[in-house]
Amino acid sequence: MQSTQSLFENLRKDFPILQRTVRDNKPLVYLDNASTTQKPNQVIDSISNYYQNHNANIHRAVYALAEESTEVYEAARDKIANFINIKNRQELIFVRGTTEAINLVAYAWGRPFIKEGDIIVTTEYEHHSNIVPWQLLTQEKGAKLEYIGMDDNGELILDDLDKYLATGKVKLVTFSLMSNVLGTISDVEKIIEKCKAVGVLTLIDGAQAVPHMKVDIEKLGCDFFAFSGHKMLGPTGIGVLWVRKSVLETMSPFHGGGDMIREVHKYETTWNDLPYKFEAGTPNIADVVGFGAAIDYLTKIGMDNVRAHEIELTKYALEKLSEVKGLHIYGTKDISKRGGVISFNFADVHPHDVAQIVDGEGVAIRSGHHCAQVLMERLNVAATSRASFYIYNTKEEIDVLINSLNKVAKVFKL
Amino acid sequence: MSNADIYHEMIVDYSRNPVNYGKIEDHDVTFHDSNPLCGDSIDIDLKIADNKVTDIKFHGKGCAICMACSSVLTEITKGKNLEEVRKIEKNDILSELGLEHLQAVRIKCALLSLKVLKSALYTYLADHLDDSQDIDKLKEDAASLY
Numbered sequence: 001m002q003s004t005q006s007l008f009e010n011l012r013k014d015f016p017i018l019q020r021t022v023r024d025n026k027p028l029v030y031l032d033n034a035s036t037t038q039k040p041n042q043v044i045d046s047i048s049n050y051y052q053n054h055n056a057n058i059h060r061a062v063y064a065l066a067e068e069s070t071e072v073y074e075a076a077r078d079k080i081a082n083f084i085n086i087k088n089r090q091e092l093i094f095v096r097g098t099t100e101a102i103n104l105v106a107y108a109w110g111r112p113f114i115k116e117g118d119i120i121v122t123t124e125y126e127h128h129s130n131i132v133p134w135q136l137l138t139q140e141k142g143a144k145l146e147y148i149g150m151d152d153n154g155e156l157i158l159d160d161l162d163k164y165l166a167t168g169k170v171k172l173v174t175f176s177l178m179s180n181v182l183g184t185i186s187d188v189e190k191i192i193e194k195c196k197a198v199g200v201l202t203l204i205d206g207a208q209a210v211p212h213m214k215v216d217i218e219k220l221g222c223d224f225f226a227f228s229g230h231k232m233l234g235p236t237g238i239g240v241l242w243v244r245k246s247v248l249e250t251m252s253p254f255h256g257g258g259d260m261i262r263e264v265h266k267y268e269t270t271w272n273d274l275p276y277k278f279e280a281g282t283p284n285i286a287d288v289v290g291f292g293a294a295i296d297y298l299t300k301i302g303m304d305n306v307r308a309h310e311i312e313l314t315k316y317a318l319e320k321l322s323e324v325k326g327l328h329i330y331g332t333k334d335i336s337k338r339g340g341v342i343s344f345n346f347a348d349v350h351p352h353d354v355a356q357i358v359d360g361e362g363v364a365i366r367s368g369h370h371c372a373q374v375l376m377e378r379l380n381v382a383a384t385s386r387a388s389f390y391i392y393n394t395k396e397e398i399d400v401l402i403n404s405l406n407k408v409a410k411v412f413k414l
Numbered sequence: 415m416s417n418a419d420i421y422h423e424m425i426v427d428y429s430r431n432p433v434n435y436g437k438i439e440d441h442d443v444t445f446h447d448s449n450p451l452c453g454d455s456i457d458i459d460l461k462i463a464d465n466k467v468t469d470i471k472f473h474g475k476g477c478a479i480c481m482a483c484s485s486v487l488t489e490i491t492k493g494k495n496l497e498e499v500r501k502i503e504k505n506d507i508l509s510e511l512g513l514e515h516l517q518a519v520r521i522k523c524a525l526l527s528l529k530v531l532k533s534a535l536y537t538y539l540a541d542h543l544d545d546s547q548d549i550d551k552l553k554e555d556a557a558s559l560y
Contacts (some may be wrong), residue, residue, distance in 0.1 A: 023417065235420045348430070350477035352452060352523060353421065360417025369453040382453050382475035412478075 004305050011301070012392050014040035026362030029397045034180050034208060034341045034388035035366055036230045043233055046293035050286045059259060073285050076292030078338055083295045084225075085216040086242055090274040093241045094283055098207040099129040100227030101241035102174075104278065105203060106133035108251045109224075110172075116142035119169045123148040123156055123186075124378045125179040128371040130205045134174065148175070150378055154182040154331035154338075158190060165198050172201050174224075177209035181370045181386065182331030183314075183341030185209070192221050201247065207231055207239075211390070212310055212339050214303040223247050229287065234294035238287040241278075248274055255280035258369075278332075306391055310340035313389045317342055317398045324405055325414050330379060340389035343370075346405065347414045351385040354408050361404035363397075420520075421478060425511060429478035434488035436471045443541075445534035446474075449522050454480045458488075458530045466495045472530075477523050479513070484527035486510045492529060499535055500552065504528060523527060 011237050012018050017038050022028050030038060050072065058073050068352035081089050082142050095101045110133075112121070120134050122399070124147050132144075140144045146164050149157040156175070164170050173195050178185050188204065195202045205223035209215055211232030217225055230240040243251070253260055253271060257280035262270040271277040298306065315335055321327055326347035351367035358365055366386045369376045376382065387401060408414070425477040438444075441459035453475035455547055461469035470488045487507055491499055504525055508514050536552035 059543065079432065105438070299556050350429070350480075352454075352477035352520070353429075357421065368451070376453065382455065407418060411418050412426055 003078065004308070007305070008309050008391060011040075014042065014297075015392055016041060016044075018392060022316045022362050022364075023310060023360055026360075027400075029361075029363040029400045031393065031397070031401060032364050032366045033211075033390035033393075034370075034386065036229070036236065037211065037233050037390050038235055038392065039235065039290075040297055042297050043235065043290050043293045047235060047286050047290040050289045055286070057328065058285055059276070064128065069285060072289050072292075072308070073283070076288045076295075079292045079295045079299075079311075080240060083299060084210060084242075085218050087218060088245055091242050091245050093243070093275045093278045094240050094288055095226075095241050096237055096284070097228040097230070097239035098127075098205060098226045101224075101239055102129055102203070102205065103256045104157040104241055105224050105226075105243070108254045108278070110134075110137040111140075112252050113250075114138070114141045114143050114171055117169060118143040118171045119146055119164055119167060120144070121146050121148060121161065121164050121173045123175045124150040125154070125156070125182060125184065125372065125375045126174075126176055127180050127207070128373070130174055130176060130203075131374060131379075140314070143171075144169075150375070154179070154184045156184075156186060156191075159185065161191065161194055165194060165200060168198075170198075170200050172203060172207070174203035176205040176207070177214070177215070178341075179331075179372075179375075180341065181343050181372045181375055181384065182206050183208075183338040183343075183388075184331055185213075185339060186338055187222060187334045188222075196221065208339065208341070210235055211298075211306075211315065213307045217242060229291035229294060232294055233297055234291040235287040238284050238291050245274070248278075251278075253280070254278055257281045259283075273354060284335045301391065309391060310389055311335055313393055313395065313398065314338065314340045314342065316395050317387065317389070317401075318396060320402050321405075324402065324409075326409070327405070330384060341386065342388070343384040343386045345384055345410060347412070349408060349412045349414070351383040352413070354385045354405070357408045357411055358401065358404035361400065361407060363401050363404050365401070420513065420516065422512065425478050425482040428482035428485045428511075432472075432481050433485040434492070435485070436472050437472060437473055438469055438471050443534050443538040445474070445530050445537055447530045447533060450524050451522065452477075453527055454483060456480070456527050456530050458527065458534050460531075460534055460538065461556065462496070467491050467493065467499060472527060476526065479516070479520055479523040480526055482511055483507050483513075483524045487527045487531060487553075496535065497503055499531070500555070501533070502528065 015038050054068045058070040058071040081092050116309050133196045134145050148160045202222040204222045206227040210227040223244045225242040230236040259282040260277050328345050355367035368383050438459035442462045444459045446457045456474035458472045472484045472492050536549050540549050
């Protein structure tokens with residue numbers, strides 16, 4: 001058996017894009033994994049193979065291809081369910097991504113159940129996809145949206161949650177398991193315990209967490225859970241919404257159309273069984289298959305190994321970045337409370353300028369508000385630079401980042 | 415042109431020490447806009463007398479490119495009559511800073527302040543003139559900047 005170190009060294013060859021160069025022949029150093037990850041051959045090939053050999057619409061026709069297509073689509077559902085310990089496959093709905101998943105909940109659960117005066121609680125470090133759908137819903141219903149604040153260490157202030165729960169008006173608490181800007185891992189056990197004690201439903205945005213650590217839905221005890229395939233080696237345009245069955249059964253449909261129906265008459269329709277009631281229209285079959293291949297890939301590595309690798313990289317990066325004069329890192333330094341996402345600002349240089357100069361050295365980092373303007377306001381900055389890691393990143397690549405930051409210092413005379 | 419070459423002396427200096435930075439409390443018109451993709455945000459205040467821009471100041475948050483272009487824009491604009499301001503084009507700004515070949519994703523950083531200036535101008539004209547054709551033309555100009 002190969003050591004975990006050689007496992008991580010060897011897997012780079014599975015990613016064709018990592019072999020290319022950018023900007024005057026510089027090797028690509030891809031550090032924007034919180035945004036989207038690169039895809040291994042195993043995922044790319046599974047999609048080609050599907051189109052080359054099995055393509056047909058699912059759940060309808062009786063011929064061989066349709067049967068195969070349905071089989072590979074449903075097999076991916078089982079793989080994903082197994083990956084995050086979903087016991088009942090009927091609770092796993094395929095959507096375009098985390099954004100669509102949360103909008104589905106806001107529409108299909110929120111519209112029937114949220115009334116005037118109700119409160120929905122989110123947090124200051126959410127992605128816009130876990131803020132805007134709730135603004136739309138609460139504005140429409142005359143309900144209120146409240147925020148759990150964040151302390152200067154980048155951790156949630158759970159006293160705020162107590163305060164809102166004490167009003168007796170909270171219907172949903174929605175939060176990300178890991179912040180896409182600070183990498184903070186939320187104290188999920190405490191939040192869910194508090195909500196459960198007063199019978200309040202919880203939604204977890206798992207987009208940043210599922211790709212990077214072992215997640216067990218049963219153990220978490222939330223009611224809604226959303227994540228995306230493309231942040232975990234899978235293709236874009238495919239994600240998952242999980243809803244506890246007792247809640248899912250009370251929800252109205254989201255999109256109306258084919259496949260979500262049992263019987264359609266001129267003026268009334270009855271709904272298909274779960275989860276198909278929420279999967280209207282021809283789904284993104286090929287990318288579901290690709291997502292399944294990504295799950296196979298990660299399962300083979302083991303999520304505990306993934307987490308250990310990223311802790312190693314993050315530790316190293318935090319150490320090296322701390323040595324860069326004038327560089328300010330946001331969020332907690334406690335490695336057990338954060339993932340491999342590091343946001344920083346470099347003296348008075350704007351993040352776009354930082355990103356542009358390091359790009360000249362082949363380093364892809366993100367700059368901007370990271371779809372988290374509420375958090376930017378809280379940090380009192382317009383933007384940050386962000387480096388985020390995944391299984392194929394190496395310490396040598398972090399050294400390249402550090403060297404390219406020295407170039408920034410030179411240009412801006414820091 | 416390599417990425418770092420964009421950041422020549424002038425850009426870095428302007429970004430550190432922007433010209434005409436601040437507010438005009440008794441402005442005749444003010445306008446704000448931001449770049450939804452990157453969060454750059456610029457306000458421009460204008461003082462207008464006898465159909466001329468007698469004073470202009472800008473403030474906001476942005477990258478070095480955005481700040482340098484805003485500075486240059488205010489320098490170009492000050493003292494011009496409104497017809498001349500209207501005729502300011504993107505290349506007037508970009509060429510001043512040697513940014514003619516700026517990559518597409520950064521063009522918005524460079525031209526945000528020009529968009530804000532044109533929008534301020536049509537806001538002013540809308541309040542002070544009644545030739546709606548003029549205003550539509552200006553709106554078009556501003557919208558077609560990038």
